[in-house]
Amino acid sequence: MNEKDRKDGFQPRQWLVEPDFVVERDPEKCIQCQVCVRQCANDVHRYDEDDETVSSDSSPCVGCHRCASLCPTGAISIKRSELDFRPHGNWTAAALRNVYKQAETGGILLAGMGNDQGLPVYWDRLLLNASQVTNPSIDPLREPMETLTHLGRKPDRLRLLERDGGVALATRIEPQLELQVPVMFSAMSYGSISYHASMALARAASEAGTYANTGEGGLHRDIRPFGDNMIVQVASGRFGVDSEYLNSAAAVEIKIGQGAKPGIGGHLPGEKVDGAVSETRMIPEGTDALSPAPHHDIYSIEDLRQLIYSIKEATLYEKPVSVKIAAVHNVAAIASGCVRAGADIVAIDGCRGGTGAAPTMIRNNVGIPIEFALAAVDSRLREEGIRNQASVIAAGGFRCSADVVKAIALGADAVYLGTVALVAMGCHMCQKCYTGKCNWGIATQDPYLTRRLNPDMATRRLVNLLRAWKLEIKEMMGGMGINAIESLRGNREHLRGVGLTDRELRILDVKAAGE
C-alpha cells in the first residue's frame, strides 16, 4: 500500500479471490492520458493527481478489453492471471473461485452470456454437402437465389376455385411473417440492454427485412414506429403488456422458457429500472422487475392454448403467435403440445443460449443442445403430421452463417440471433452483463456508459452482419445446387456427421460422413 492509498483510506480487497486477469501497462508507451481511467466502469485504472501517474489494480478487471482497445499508444495489455492453482482435475480454478465467492457473500452465483463450460458444439460435427459434376452447383452472383422465408401456420391443403376463367385461392392463409433472410434478432429486453442497443436492433431488422424481438421489457415508444419489424414478448411478469403493445407489433411471442435458464424466472435489479425503463415496462422506478418462473395462468397445454387465443382475440387474429420454450429433455413432446395449443411459431432455445443474467448453476447445467432439440422437434412434428401447422425457430449460441444453414437443413424455418448481434455491436464477451457496468455501452443503463454505443454505427454493423451472412448462405446453397431456402429446409440429406456416435446420428437423423 503506498502513501497515497493510506491517505485516501484505500482498503485492499479482503477477498480470497485472486484476480482473473492481469493488467499490464508499458511505462515506455503510457502517456498518462487517462483514457483508460475514464473508460473503465470497474475502476481498474486510477490516476494519482499528486504523482501525476496512472496505475492499475487488476483485481476488478473483467477482461472486456475496452481500455486496451481505446488506449492511443497501445500501452495496455490484458492477460489471463498466471497465478495458477496447483492443477487438479476436479478442483479447477473456476470451481475454487466459485466457492470462495459464495463463502464471501452467501449468494447465488450469477453469470452472463451462454454456457461457458465447453459443451460440444454439434454444428462443428456436422458437415454440409456440395454438388460435383451432377446436379451442378449454382452461382449465386449470377443466378437468382431465394432466401425469402415465411413464418406462421401453413394450411393442411389449398383449396382453389375456378372463377372467371381463372383460378382463385379459397383457403384462408393465416398471418405470416416475411423474412428476407432466415435469421431474426432474438429476445433481448430494453432494461437488460441499453436504449441505443435496442434501437439499433429494431432499425437493423427493419433495414434488412427481418424482425427483432423486444424480450419482456416492453416496447419503447421510440421503437413503436418499427413495429412492423418487431415481435413483442409476453412473459410471466407481463411487463409493458397492454392492448396497444400487442397490436403495435408484427407478431406476439409467449415466453415460456429461455435456453440459458430453463425453468426459472428473471429478476431485473431495481438499479437498472431507471425512468425510461420504468416507463416502458410500466412499473415504478427503482423496483425490482420480478418475472415469476411460470406464467401463473399457464399450468397446462390447455392453459397455454387459452393465452394464445386470448392474444389472438385481442389482436383480431391478425398476427402470428409464437411460443418460445427452452430445449429441455422432453422438448419434442412439449413442442408438439405447443403446436396443438395453437402456436403459429415455436421457438426453441438451446442450452448454449445467452442471457443478461442467469444463476451460474442453471446456465451451466440445465437444458440440452439446440442441435438435438431441433432434430427431435422437427422429426416429431413431421411424424405427427403437424409440421405445417407451425414454423420452428432455432436459437441458442449461433455463431456464423454455416450454423444457420445446418440448422435449416436439420429442420428449422429460421434462426434467432442474440449473442452474435451483441458481439457485432462491440460486445467482447466478458460475461458480466448482470453487473450493469458494460464498458461497451450495451448491457447497461448508466448514461455515462450507454453514450458509448453510437446507434447509427451499431445499426450499420448489424446490417453488415446480416448482409454478409445472407451472401454466405447463398454461396453455401448454391454449392449444394439449391436455389431456394425452402428446398434446404429439413433436407438432412445435405448433412453428414463426423465424430458422432451411432445414437447421436440416429437422433439427429443424419448419415455419417462417407455414407
Next chain:
Amino acid sequence: MRIDAENLHYRELNERIRAAFSKNSAEVVVDNVRGQRYIGAGLEGGARIVINGVAGNDLGAFMDGAEVIVNGNAQDGVANTMNAGRIVVHGGAGDILGYSMRGGRLFVRDDVGYRAGIHMKAYEGRFPVVVVGGRAGDYLGEYMAGGVMVVLGRGSHGPTCVGEWVGTGMHGGLLFLRGALEPWQVGAEVGIAEPDDEDWRLLSDILADYYEAMGLEDPGFGRDEFRKVYPQTARPYGTLYAY
C-alpha cells in the same frame, strides 16, 4: 343492442360484440352466455357489455377501458393483464383472477378461487383495485407489485377469509383482509398491520364504490375488522445473489 349467445362459438360471439361497438353501440347485452371465453378481450373505453349467464375464461383479458357487468358467475382468468376499465361480477369467479392487472377496477360479489391478484402492478395513473365480497383461495396476491386488493369474507363460515401463502414474494401494493389473519397464512416477505388513517380513507372510498356497483347497502364494517398486508421491502430478493 342484444346478442343471443346460445350455441355461438366464442370467436363468433366476440366478433359480433366488436362489430356492434364498431357501429357505435354504447352497450351490448349478451344473453344466454354459457362460458364463452375472452369476452371483452382488448376492448377499449366507451364500451359497456352486460353478460347474462356464465362468463368464460379470460373475461376482459388485456381490456383497456371498457365496462363489463356479469349477471352470473365468471370462470378463470377474469381481467388477465387488464390495463383499464371496470368489471363487476354479480356472482363468484374462478382461479387466477386479476393476474398482472395494471389498472381498472374488478368487483366480485361472492367467492373467488386460488391465485387471485398474482403480480398485480401499478404504474403512474394506473392503479388496479380488486374487491372480493366472499372468500379467496390460497396464493392471494403472490408476487404482487402494486394496487389494492380487498377481501370481505361475507358469508364466510370460518374466522378467516383467505387461505395460505398470502402475499408471497409481494413487493408492492396492499391487501386489506377482513377477519382473522394468522402469520402462518402469509408469505415471509410481508407484514401484517392495522389499517392507518390513510389506509382507511382509501379503503372506505373503494368500499363505497363497491357497494354502489353491487347495489348493496353498506354493511358498516369497522376499521378494526380489517388487517392490512404490506410488503416489507420493494426489493425482496436484493440480497439473493453473489456479485
